[in-house]
Amino acid sequence: MSHGKIREDKTCLNCGHTVEERFCPHCGQENIESRQPFYFLFTHFIEDFTHYDGQFWQTIKYLLVNPGKLTKEYLSGKRQLYVAPVKLYIFISFITFLLPNFLPESKETSPQSERTKIEKTEDKRKTSEKVLEKLEKKGYLSKDVSKEIKKGMDTIKAKDSINDALAHSEDVIESTLSTKESSVFNAYNIKQYDSIRAKDKTGFYQLARPFAEKIFTLKEEGYTKKQIRDKYKETFIHTIPKALFVYLPVFAFFLWLFHNKKKWWYFDHGIFTLHYFSFLLLSTLIFIIITRIFDAIPSYGIINMIFWLLYTALFFYTSIYFFVAHHRVYESSKRISILKGMSLFIINSVGITLMLMILMYVSFIMMH
Template sequence: MSKEKVRLDKTCLNCNHVADQRYCPHCGQENTLSRKSFHHIFIHFFEDLTHYDNSFWKTIFSLFFKPAALTKAYMSGKRLSYLNPIRLYIFISFVTFLMISLFPNNPEKEITAAVTKQKQVIIPTIDSLHIEEKSVDGLTKVGLLSQQNNDTIKKILQQTDKIEKIKNAQTTDSIPKKEVADFGYKSINELDSIQKHGGKKVQVSNTEYWFLKKWLTVKEENTNEQIVEKFTESFTNNLPKLLFMYMPVFAFVLWLFHDKKKWYYYDSGIFTLHYFSFILLLVLTLFFIDKIFILFGKNPILEWVHFSLKSLGIFWMIYYFFPAHRRFYGNKFIVSLAKSSAIIIINSVVITFLLVLFALYTYSNIH
């Protein structure tokens, strides 16, 4: 319950009805002051999404570990016990893609940045240390440094050795560097010349010409790293839109495979919202697992644990649909297995086709 003080004026600010208690009996608005702190707005936003009570964690647990239980409970009328399906999907989608965008997924760049930073710290430190020369009886002697300076130099040398090892490892791994793609054309002028004056054997179709010209334009204006980075960033940023737009298609395929008199499209839509929410939640979980194990470095035992957890997560992602489908629609095992397999195959083909189109769209928008 809110801790805000109730207004002395009993007239509801929303509908002007008399509100004798905290909440207006006519519209349900809380009769508190309308001007509130930013902290209150921020907390209220997450309260609206998660309710900050057992319903949120109960929803997440059922979604993750009890295939179709959440959908069956919601369809049976238990609407307040669990989070709304649309609100649940939007919240998980928002958090998943926000976290993926916030945490860098390129360890090589992190190492390079760390090496550069270490260089900037070490080089001035070495330059600031100097050895005074003193001339005594015509002989040049090196002035002794203090013990503190000796310790500092040892630390600097150790850090320098580490940096050199990292640089050598990076150089070994990165040689030889290859182009992202090489289609045999060095420039747009060469492509245009071949297209205009070359024979039919070397000329390309209009579609290929557009693709190659676009590629050469992008290649001239960006390095390999920039091309990969821009494509990945654009693809990741637009992927939530693609998933959201595809959900009605997934629900439609589900609806086609079941009795139209018993199951409405709405039922398949709720099942789809919960299923896609599960996939995004598992993707987020696997993402955090990767990030956590990176912090521990390379260790055979930890790598084996990491691989086992990741394999288990991928298996659960693939297997989840089959028990969820059978429990929700109530088909016999063999019938449910056949329908589930057909649904997965059809959607896999459609998704692959859409991803190719989406990749081409992303590619066409790279500048």
């Protein structure tokens, strides 16, 4: 509770009603002085935060490990101990969009990485040559010794050039052998793609042209196939929250169709949907964190295995979560709950997939 000084005037500043005690019985505003000491800002902030903090962690705990618990509590009227469904969804959405920006990026995000390595190596060689010249001028090294060192450096440089040439030739060979892999819908540039599109009668090539054009543009900018795939994956992950938000009322509508209209209102399905989608966002955030952590550390066999185990466990838990939550909230028999759950899961999986594809298409085209 706040420790601000109570006003002597018993008229509420917010609504004008009489305040007998600390809080207005009409609007709930605390009847304290409008101006307080400066430290009051900090004490008030700490009190509000710890109050919300207690609600938040209790809510997150039930959301993650107790499917359906929050929805049952809310619909039964127990709402003071938990964060409200809409606030919870907005807060988790905000965190899901914001937090990944502070996490370390993948090591191979820029097509300039190899060029930077070469430039750094060249800078080191130039610095070494300047140091040798200074030592020679000051008499610390004789001209003969300096020449021998430079010859050694030239030999190393020549070896590096040979290695670079071999590596480049390997890339060319690999590119030649895997041309089908590097093609985009059987085309290797936008002109070839347009010639195939002109002959296509299905309309697929016309629809996919912006997508193909984007890939060819990224290749021209120097991005490798792996880097394009990484950018695509990153864009896909960030598209999930947008797709879920747009699909919220549709998901609730399908729940309404499959259940007793007298017992369950659309409002009830909306609360279930908000809690379930909050969980999906939270699991997406956990996946992003795991991915970024493993991208930032060296790649070893055991580390890759741990990553895939975590990813697989999260995937299966996310898939099972809906059935457990549905069974607990709607209190139907396990058999009926499984049948309804399977039907809803399939219908909504198709719906969310279509929504994702549309948003993914738009997001990828606008990616830079």
